[in-house]
Amino acid sequence: MQSEVKSLNEECGIFGVWGTPDAARLTYIGLFALQHRGQEGAGITVNHDGELRTKRGFGLLTDVFDSPNAVANLDGDAAIGHVRYSTAGSNLLENIQPLPFNFSDTQFALAHNGNLTNAISIRKQLEDRGAIYHSSSDTENLMHLIRLSQAPDLDGQVKEALNIIKGGFAYLIITKDRLYAALDPNGFRPLVVGQLPNGAYVVCSETCALDAVGAKFKFDVQPGQLIKIDDTGITIDQYTDDTQLSICSMEFIYFARPDSDIYGVNVHSARKRMGAMLAKEQPADADIVTGVPNSSLSAAMGYAEAAGLPYEMGLVKNQYSARTFIEPTQELREQGVNMKLSAVKGVVKGKRVVLVDDSIVRGTTSRRIVKLLKDAGAASVHLRIASPPLRYPCFYGIDIQHASELIAANHSIEEMRQIFDADSLGFLSVDSLIKAVNLKTNAPNKGLCVAYFDGKYPTPLYDYQKEYDRDQAQLHAAKMR
Numbered sequence: 001m002q003s004e005v006k007s008l009n010e011e012c013g014i015f016g017v018w019g020t021p022d023a024a025r026l027t028y029i030g031l032f033a034l035q036h037r038g039q040e041g042a043g044i045t046v047n048h049d050g051e052l053r054t055k056r057g058f059g060l061l062t063d064v065f066d067s068p069n070a071v072a073n074l075d076g077d078a079a080i081g082h083v084r085y086s087t088a089g090s091n092l093l094e095n096i097q098p099l100p101f102n103f104s105d106t107q108f109a110l111a112h113n114g115n116l117t118n119a120i121s122i123r124k125q126l127e128d129r130g131a132i133y134h135s136s137s138d139t140e141n142l143m144h145l146i147r148l149s150q151a152p153d154l155d156g157q158v159k160e161a162l163n164i165i166k167g168g169f170a171y172l173i174i175t176k177d178r179l180y181a182a183l184d185p186n187g188f189r190p191l192v193v194g195q196l197p198n199g200a201y202v203v204c205s206e207t208c209a210l211d212a213v214g215a216k217f218k219f220d221v222q223p224g225q226l227i228k229i230d231d232t233g234i235t236i237d238q239y240t241d242d243t244q245l246s247i248c249s250m251e252f253i254y255f256a257r258p259d260s261d262i263y264g265v266n267v268h269s270a271r272k273r274m275g276a277m278l279a280k281e282q283p284a285d286a287d288i289v290t291g292v293p294n295s296s297l298s299a300a301m302g303y304a305e306a307a308g309l310p311y312e313m314g315l316v317k318n319q320y321s322a323r324t325f326i327e328p329t330q331e332l333r334e335q336g337v338n339m340k341l342s343a344v345k346g347v348v349k350g351k352r353v354v355l356v357d358d359s360i361v362r363g364t365t366s367r368r369i370v371k372l373l374k375d376a377g378a379a380s381v382h383l384r385i386a387s388p389p390l391r392y393p394c395f396y397g398i399d400i401q402h403a404s405e406l407i408a409a410n411h412s413i414e415e416m417r418q419i420f421d422a423d424s425l426g427f428l429s430v431d432s433l434i435k436a437v438n439l440k441t442n443a444p445n446k447g448l449c450v451a452y453f454d455g456k457y458p459t460p461l462y463d464y465q466k467e468y469d470r471d472q473a474q475l476h477a478a479k480m481r
């Protein structure tokens with residue numbers, strides 16, 4: 001299988017719709033627009049006259065639903081779907097979502113984007129009391145907690161369960177007669193509600209999926225909200241008021257699609273502003289500016305515009321490099337970058353190039369792209385990164401859980417410059433990142449989580465705290481040597 005190097009593992013994408021005849025087909029179209037958020041597995045659960053049916057499998061949406069009949073067979077007027085990149089529990093069929101649950105009296109299915117920080121301890125407690133888990137995914141915990149709740153009705157049970165889990169979560173829950181959508185108290189992950197021309201409501205990770213199905217944007221789900229959609233319409237409730245927006249800044253930097261809007265901010269425009277601010281903070285003596293397809297193109301355009309330099313296509317990406325999964329070894333990762341990117345000699349030969357990428361994780365891409373441009377005859381390569389150095393892991397849904405994997409956690413900027421063989425290297429500051437996104441909120445960091453850059457996590461780390469402390473101590477000891 002050909003691989004694309006995904007240095008930052010993406011997260012998951014979720015989509016749900018209630019009250020329209022072709023629910024599974026719409027969910028397929030919506031998930032297709034969210035495919036960039038997860039390529040390990042995909043699935044759809046449909047509600048057919050109150051009965052839930054699930055189809056899920058490994059790979060891309062087009063691998064799982066590989067014929068027109070595969071979607072047509074899922075007949076029903078409500079559905080939820082998921083594209084997965086695992087953060088907890090490995091790439092096993094039982095972990096691919098939606099997770100279906102059949103009880104003697106009812107059925108549920110869950111789809112989740114994010115990562116729970118107390119999943120291990122909840123599971124331990126419940127298993128000690130006799131619970132039997134179906135999967136090794138963190139997502140499943142919510143189902144057990146809903147069933148164990150003593151609240152008098154399902155709304156109350158769901159609210160009680162949501163108050164026990166911690167970390168990052170945008171959840172969709174489908175039952176025989178309703179669809180719930182819930183967002184964690186920090187709103188780490190984006191989640192939006194839209195409406196189809198026939199009145200049916202849609203809930204999904206990004207607005208690009210609303211556009212894909214022809215739904216009109218209604219609102220961004222807010223931290224701590226529980227939305228219920230059923231045949232009577234939509235109800236907006238809070239399961240907790242103890243909330244503070246800190247949406248993942250990597251959504252704006254890299255994850256989300258440029259045509260999506262998050263809390264009213266267009267992702268492409270935010271990236272352009274990051275590039276423009278980078279040009280002011282980290283100018284370079286150069287002839288042209290080029291981006292690294294795909295995710296840094298917006299930032300490169302912003303850099304070029306602000307620096308008054310021509311924006312050029314110095315690198316091209318092979319369109320056929322399939323998005324599958326991150327390769328496990330460094331050798332395979334490097335091979336992947338070689339297959340994916342190549343330099344346009346006629347453009348870069350003899351030129352002083354500003355090379356803009358959106359982020360550096362392990363440094364595999366940077367090492368390779370500087371060499372590609374130099375081999376193609378670039379006179380000099382000034383590497384500019386439209387985000388701050390990634391030095392701390394994330395526990396809310398991005399799969400970088402150890403600082404040892406992050407090149408910026410282990411090396412100074414000058415050391416990295418030497419490793420990449422760049423003529424100069426500069427990063428965006430955290431302040432400029434926050435200004436570039438410019439969310440309209442009074443929350444700290446203007447509503448952004450920037451913990452990967454400054455190590456200040458907006459919540460306790462629960463089950464991850466010990467491991468995090470150990471990692472940091474090891475890193476510190478290695479630096480002292």
Ligand SMILES: O=P(O)(O)OC[C@H]1O[C@H](OP(=O)(O)OP(=O)(O)O)[C@H](O)[C@@H]1O
Nearest residue numbers: 006007293294295360361362363364365
């Ligand atoms: O330092 P590294 O470990 O190489 O990771 C950083 C690179 O990974 C991401 O791109 P990615 O290849 O995931 O995909 P893209 O085509 O969406 O930019 C990011 O945009 C950087 O280019």
Ligand SMILES: NC(=O)CC[C@H](N)C(=O)O
Nearest residue numbers: 011012086087088113114
């Ligand atoms: N990337 C995600 O959002 C993953 C969701 C969930 N934690 C899983 O591993 O399946």
Ligand SMILES: [Mg+2]
Nearest residue numbers: 292293294295
């Ligand atoms: Mg990239």
